[in-house]
Amino acid sequence: MADFNEIEGQNGGKTIVVVPCYNESENIPKIVRLISDMKNRGGLAGIDFVFVNDGSRDNSLELIKQLSAEHGWMKYADHGVNKGFAQALRTGRQYAIDNSYDLIGQIDCDMTHPLEMLVEMQKLFPEYDMVLASRYVKGGGMKNVPLWRVLLSETAQVFFRTVFRIKTRDATSGYRLIKKEVLQNVPLEEDTFAIQLELTIKAERAGYTICELPFVLVNREFGSSSFNMKQFIVYVKSVMRLIF
Numbered sequence: 001m002a003d004f005n006e007i008e009g010q011n012g013g014k015t016i017v018v019v020p021c022y023n024e025s026e027n028i029p030k031i032v033r034l035i036s037d038m039k040n041r042g043g044l045a046g047i048d049f050v051f052v053n054d055g056s057r058d059n060s061l062e063l064i065k066q067l068s069a070e071h072g073w074m075k076y077a078d079h080g081v082n083k084g085f086a087q088a089l090r091t092g093r094q095y096a097i098d099n100s101y102d103l104i105g106q107i108d109c110d111m112t113h114p115l116e117m118l119v120e121m122q123k124l125f126p127e128y129d130m131v132l133a134s135r136y137v138k139g140g141g142m143k144n145v146p147l148w149r150v151l152l153s154e155t156a157q158v159f160f161r162t163v164f165r166i167k168t169r170d171a172t173s174g175y176r177l178i179k180k181e182v183l184q185n186v187p188l189e190e191d192t193f194a195i196q197l198e199l200t201i202k203a204e205r206a207g208y209t210i211c212e213l214p215f216v217l218v219n220r221e222f223g224s225s226s227f228n229m230k231q232f233i234v235y236v237k238s239v240m241r242l243i244f
Contacts, residue, residue, distance in 0.1 A: 015122060015177070016048040016075070017105035018092030020085055025058040031111050032067045032074065036117060046117060048101070050075040051109075052092045055082035086188075086195040093183050105177040112218055113175040121177045121213060129182050129208035132168065132200075133175035139214030140170070146219075161191040163243060164201050168210055171200040175215060184207050194238035201242065219239065 014033040021028065028051070031117070038044050053061040053076065068074040077091050089106060096104040103125060107113040113133065135142050136157055142169055143152050153172075160171045184202055190198045194203060204210060 015103040016096045016101040019051045020088035021109050022054045023056045023058045025060045027109045028063045048073045050092050052088040053078045054088040055079045086191045128211040130178045131211045132173040133215035134170035134212035136169035137212045142217045144219040166204050172197050192238045
């Protein structure tokens, strides 16, 4: 059972963004300061954030607790032990549903996702059921990302569209905003990074409408990615399960 901090009074808004954190002590103060600065300038109004500490071995939890006490828009949940990215997303999404948020987003903690896009994404509701920040529509792309990762990602997206017969061009995007009803009605079984692909496939097949906004992914500047070769092998196995 995840440990949730208590919320006093009404939610700050109808939108909340899940921020999974595993050993992100270098990035947490930076992204919190960035969000706070944007809110002080009138941006991100009504958008809350829930930081999910996924059993970090550094002082991520200590930082999250300290900073959440200073900012009303910042909520948190703690796993105690590492359960993986998919479970961190589930915990954050369940927090959002339990606390009556209508739109539930997700971003990475490493500041590779431009926060100002959230406002533009938010404006597309209720016309769409899910909005993705997409690398593979006109205007999107990747910057300062190793060539092998670019080629691997592009090939994978073509493979996904062909095999799963979907139209979404960036089916694995980790930057998205979703109606609560989608998450309540689409059963998700994956326990790996493939949960993002699974959601896209099942949501599209269920008839939910998906919009892709152009987004340029910039390689993370601080900290290290939790996606490594071992994770890649697990990811491939997950994709095979989705196929068969």
